[in-house]
Amino acid sequence: MKLFKRKTREEALGRKGVSELVRLLGKDKVLTEIEDRLCYSYDGTKQKALPDIVIRPKTTSDVSATLKVADKQRIPVYSRGAGTGLSGGAVPLHGGIIFDLKGMNKIVNICPEDFTATVEPGVVTKHLQDEVTRHGLFYPPDPSSAAFSTIGGNVAECAGGITGLKYGVTRDYILAMEIVLPDGSVINTGRKTLRSVTGYDLTRLFVGSEGTLGIFTKITVKLIPKPERVDTLAAFFGERDDAIDAADLVVENTIVPRTLEFMDHMTISAVRGFGGITLDDNVKALLLIDIDGTGENIKHDLSIVERVCKEKNALKVKVAETEKERNAIWSVRRSISPALYNIANHKINEDVCVPRSKIKELLQKVDKINEKQEVYVASFGHIGDGNIHVNIMYTDEPGQGEIAERVVQSVMEEVVTLGGTISGEHGIGNKKSQFMELEISPQELSIMKKFKDFFDPKGIMNPGKLFPST
Amino acid sequence: MKKYFPSKRDLRLKGLRLLMSDDWKEEVSKCSKCGKCHTVCPVFLETHDESSVARGRISLAEALRDQQIVYTGKLRDYVYTCKKCMRCSKVCPSDVEYEKIISALLHGVAENMGIPLLPKIIFRYILPRRILFDTLLKVSSKLQRFIPMKKRGQMRHLPLLFMGKRWIPTLAKKSALQKFRKTKKIKNPRMRVGFFTGCLINYIYVDVAEAVIEVLNKMDIEVVVPQRQLCCGTPSSTMGDVKSSKRLAEENRKVFESLELDAIVSACATCTKSIKKDYLRTLGPSWKHMSDKIYDISEFIDTFIGDMPGVKPLEEKVTYHDPCHLAWVRNISEEPRSVLKKSSRFVEMDKADGCCGGGGIFTIIHYDLTLKMLERKVDSIERSGAATVATNCPGCVMQIADGLASKNSQIKTTHSIQILQEALRESETKR
Numbered sequence: 001m002k003l004f005k006r007k008t009r010e011e012a013l014g015r016k017g018v019s020e021l022v023r024l025l026g027k028d029k030v031l032t033e034i035e036d037r038l039c040y041s042y043d044g045t046k047q048k049a050l051p052d053i054v055i056r057p058k059t060t061s062d063v064s065a066t067l068k069v070a071d072k073q074r075i076p077v078y079s080r081g082a083g084t085g086l087s088g089g090a091v092p093l094h095g096g097i098i099f100d101l102k103g104m105n106k107i108v109n110i111c112p113e114d115f116t117a118t119v120e121p122g123v124v125t126k127h128l129q130d131e132v133t134r135h136g137l138f139y140p141p142d143p144s145s146a147a148f149s150t151i152g153g154n155v156a157e158c159a160g161g162i163t164g165l166k167y168g169v170t171r172d173y174i175l176a177m178e179i180v181l182p183d184g185s186v187i188n189t190g191r192k193t194l195r196s197v198t199g200y201d202l203t204r205l206f207v208g209s210e211g212t213l214g215i216f217t218k219i220t221v222k223l224i225p226k227p228e229r230v231d232t233l234a235a236f237f238g239e240r241d242d243a244i245d246a247a248d249l250v251v252e253n254t255i256v257p258r259t260l261e262f263m264d265h266m267t268i269s270a271v272r273g274f275g276g277i278t279l280d281d282n283v284k285a286l287l288l289i290d291i292d293g294t295g296e297n298i299k300h301d302l303s304i305v306e307r308v309c310k311e312k313n314a315l316k317v318k319v320a321e322t323e324k325e326r327n328a329i330w331s332v333r334r335s336i337s338p339a340l341y342n343i344a345n346h347k348i349n350e351d352v353c354v355p356r357s358k359i360k361e362l363l364q365k366v367d368k369i370n371e372k373q374e375v376y377v378a379s380f381g382h383i384g385d386g387n388i389h390v391n392i393m394y395t396d397e398p399g400q401g402e403i404a405e406r407v408v409q410s411v412m413e414e415v416v417t418l419g420g421t422i423s424g425e426h427g428i429g430n431k432k433s434q435f436m437e438l439e440i441s442p443q444e445l446s447i448m449k450k451f452k453d454f455f456d457p458k459g460i461m462n463p464g465k466l467f468p469s470t
Numbered sequence: 471m472k473k474y475f476p477s478k479r480d481l482r483l484k485g486l487r488l489l490m491s492d493d494w495k496e497e498v499s500k501c502s503k504c505g506k507c508h509t510v511c512p513v514f515l516e517t518h519d520e521s522s523v524a525r526g527r528i529s530l531a532e533a534l535r536d537q538q539i540v541y542t543g544k545l546r547d548y549v550y551t552c553k554k555c556m557r558c559s560k561v562c563p564s565d566v567e568y569e570k571i572i573s574a575l576l577h578g579v580a581e582n583m584g585i586p587l588l589p590k591i592i593f594r595y596i597l598p599r600r601i602l603f604d605t606l607l608k609v610s611s612k613l614q615r616f617i618p619m620k621k622r623g624q625m626r627h628l629p630l631l632f633m634g635k636r637w638i639p640t641l642a643k644k645s646a647l648q649k650f651r652k653t654k655k656i657k658n659p660r661m662r663v664g665f666f667t668g669c670l671i672n673y674i675y676v677d678v679a680e681a682v683i684e685v686l687n688k689m690d691i692e693v694v695v696p697q698r699q700l701c702c703g704t705p706s707s708t709m710g711d712v713k714s715s716k717r718l719a720e721e722n723r724k725v726f727e728s729l730e731l732d733a734i735v736s737a738c739a740t741c742t743k744s745i746k747k748d749y750l751r752t753l754g755p756s757w758k759h760m761s762d763k764i765y766d767i768s769e770f771i772d773t774f775i776g777d778m779p780g781v782k783p784l785e786e787k788v789t790y791h792d793p794c795h796l797a798w799v800r801n802i803s804e805e806p807r808s809v810l811k812k813s814s815r816f817v818e819m820d821k822a823d824g825c826c827g828g829g830g831i832f833t834i835i836h837y838d839l840t841l842k843m844l845e846r847k848v849d850s851i852e853r854s855g856a857a858t859v860a861t862n863c864p865g866c867v868m869q870i871a872d873g874l875a876s877k878n879s880q881i882k883t884t885h886s887i888q889i890l891q892e893a894l895r896e897s898e899t900k901r
């Protein structure tokens with residue numbers, strides 16, 4: 001293996017460029033040493049590509065000034081929140097400048113009367129959730145990575161999470177944004193009001209844009225009153241189909257749980273033992289259900305959920321008695337994604353989403369595809385809204401990689417045939433860009449490309465992402 | 471970036487000639503890069519810089535392993551920025567044993583860039599020689615009379631004098647080992663335990679040693695203080711001096727294995743971690759039978775004594791600070807509280823398991839970060855409304871006392887065993 005070159009400054013931006021950035025931003029915000037570049041070379045996909053320069057901006061004008069330099073010299077730029085993305089969004093595939101936005105982490109204001117909060121993009125989601133709670137308010141989007149991913153990253157990926165069925169996803173809570181465009185100009189989209197229909201909805205265009213159109217520097221989110229309390233129930237099943245039927249039956253009984261999560265047998269084996277949770281081997285599927293509201297309605301709903309689960313042959317139904325028990329259950333759920341590496345050291349994570357009624361069918365198709373069990377498949381996720389994470393796990397053994405790719409391809413095709421989407425919440429990045437054309441027709445794709453060209457004519461913003469390489 | 475230690479050359483490539491086993495190389499691959507370590511790393515929570523959290527350092531270790539980078543001054547700075555509190559390992563969903571990786575990095579830094587001269591002399595020539603160590607410290611304890619600006623029994627830390635405002639306690643006139651040379655015989659003792667003092671308690675907090683022995687004696691436990699025990703080895707291993715740590719571990723093994731003890735107790739969270747856990751790596755599995763017998767003092771009392779009907783809790787409100795190496799590395803957080811609840815009016819503070827910022831060279835290199843962490847801790851303590859903060863680590867006691875003293879706070883800092891000592895004494899006089 002080759003030693004990384006220590007001096008790439010000249011190649012990247014020319015000495016003049018770097019010194020200009022240093023002059024504009026100050027030395028502390030411009031990092032060019034190999035050690036720093038390595039620390040900003042990856043995200044949650046384990047992919048790695050070295051940036052040439054790491055910029056640690058503190059203000060919108062830092063971002064804008066840097067982009068002006070990059071635009072002039074046509075240097076690729078990438079936004080990075082916490083680098084927890086699962087589609088490769090923050091990986092600087094083509095070198096250039098990466099923005100570490102973790103330093104822009106102030107909550108600008110919380111307006112309890114207006115039900116809004118305005119934050120900088122580097123604010124960690126959980127921090128915002130905790131702060132608004134003090135005002136009796138609630139920011140519902142709750143990806144499993146909430147404790148370490150950033151609002152900026154959540155908006156750029158349109159993160160979902162476990163509260164989606166009842167409360168929707170990130171997109172449903174973004175009212176307005178301050179955005180720096182690739183040429184360094186600053187725009188403001190939307191209004192800080194709960195409704196606004198003036199003109200095209202630019203905000204929505206930028207939500208889920210995966211860092212390819214502009215860099216968000218301020219984000220105004222919508223808040224709602226905080227439900228009085230939350231109770232958690234775990235239901236253990238001996239058959240996968242029983243769990244899926246039970247989940248359906250819950251909703252048919254007009255109960256909309258705050259969360260409705262599913263784990264299959266393989267997933268259960270990966271997290272077994274984590275956080276001191278013991279599970280019998282005959283448990284083949286698990287439902288985790290949160291009900292929120294007031295004490296009265298929770299009691300009522302829980303009793304129905306319990307009955308329904310038992311009707312569908314649940315081996316055991318357990319209601320968490322204490323906050324500690326609740327946290328233990330959810331911390332296990334949050335650890336699934338990384339814990340899957342306990343099964344095998346490579347993972348392809350597909351966060352496909354199908355119409356709710358097609359979940360059983362999807363999982364059967366997946367079984368069929370991996371009939372010979374050449375790789376491991378672990379499925380879990382937001383069964384309430386049809387967003388199932390199908391994880392293909394494989395080892396270093398020769399041939400495994402190709403088999404995994406084949407399985408993924410077939411799964412994607414099935415999903416689209418079932419009327420589903422290839423990504424429910426993690427985004428496309430570079431990991432899924434080759435599947436875009438399965439779902440998006442040439443005409444729609446060309447409209448998307450026109451948007452991209454309009455905002456980023458030089459193609460410097462997050463190159464190599466979202467669109468299939470041609 | 472500031473240079474903290476003289477290094478012969480900034481960049482020296484010696485390849486990866488590692489004394490240690492290579493298990494860290496596989497450990498590195500286990501990291502899934504999820505970023506969960508962000509949530510707990512006390513340094514990252516201050517800096518928000520990826521180079522100061524486990525995930526970043528693991529990616530540096532990965533590049534070293536794959537021979538893509540070499541040891542540089544910058545790399546050394548990033549390695550030294552780790553507090554080695556091991557919170558990251560505790561929350562890691564991929565079960566990465568970060569300790570293996572950071573130890574290898576520290577060792578690599580030492581091998582490739584050298585250990586700064588002064589610590590090297592201390593680790594290699596002074597720590598392994600108890601008498602020399604004693605003499606040197608005795609001289610210092612005399613000299614410290616001439617140091618200006620003493621305040622509430624604390625004095626300014628010499629190397630930090632120029633940085634101002636750093637209060638550390640004075641050295642004791644007589645070390646704990648000297649003071650408790652003779653084992654107080656107990657008739658028909660319930661148990662016979664060895665006391666591992668550790669350097670801070672031996673030379674500075676002799677009163678903690680006194681409390682440990684007094685309390686245990688009152689519970690019919692005979693306490694032996696082996697005279698030839700040495701430093702646990704943490705200071706040298708934090709600087710990557712594996713050789714010195716190993717030598718200290720071997721000496722301590724000889725000392726403690728030669729005695730017939732039912733258990734070994736320590737009142738220092740870091741020493742306990744070192745001799746109970748790290749020695750398993752340094753000395754191998756043959757240490758297991760000894761390791762199983764090692765307890766933190768509160769853990770020991772809670773496990774073997776349990777209820778103490780004779781003890782009347784003090785009126786005083788006491789809160790507890792969790793030392794990193796006890797709560798996060800060893801999961802011991804209930805036991806000290808349970809003992810404190812029996813000996814005082816216990817109140818909980820918020821973020822009790824947050825780092826106080828103390829600990830080894832980190833406080834010297836990153837004094838500014840240390841202060842930020844300390845400030846948060848002091849705030850939590852003050853909010854708790856307690857009159858005394860107790861903890862189970864002399865390092866934390868030193869750090870927190872420093873923080874409270876510089877704020878002119880009236881809150882006292884103490885080891886939790888001293889609370890029990892006082893409760894026992896009071897219960898006796900009232901009887």
Ligand SMILES: Cc1cc2nc3c(=O)[nH]c(=O)nc-3n(C[C@H](O)[C@H](O)[C@H](O)COP(=O)(O)OP(=O)(O)OC[C@H]3O[C@@H](n4cnc5c(N)ncnc54)[C@H](O)[C@@H]3O)c2cc1C
Nearest residue numbers: 081082083084085089144150152153154156159160211216
């Ligand atoms: C353990 C684990 C669990 C997860 N669970 C979920 C889950 O339940 N639901 C879910 O949806 N996702 C989940 N994720 C994926 C990931 O956390 C989300 O995609 C998250 O939104 C990424 O945020 P980040 O701050 O880490 O962004 P990064 O990974 O740093 O970046 C993601 C993308 O956003 C862009 N970006 C970042 N900041 C900005 C900005 N200010 N302006 C413009 N573009 C920007 C980047 O360029 C990149 O394309 C999980 C990840 C992990 C590791």
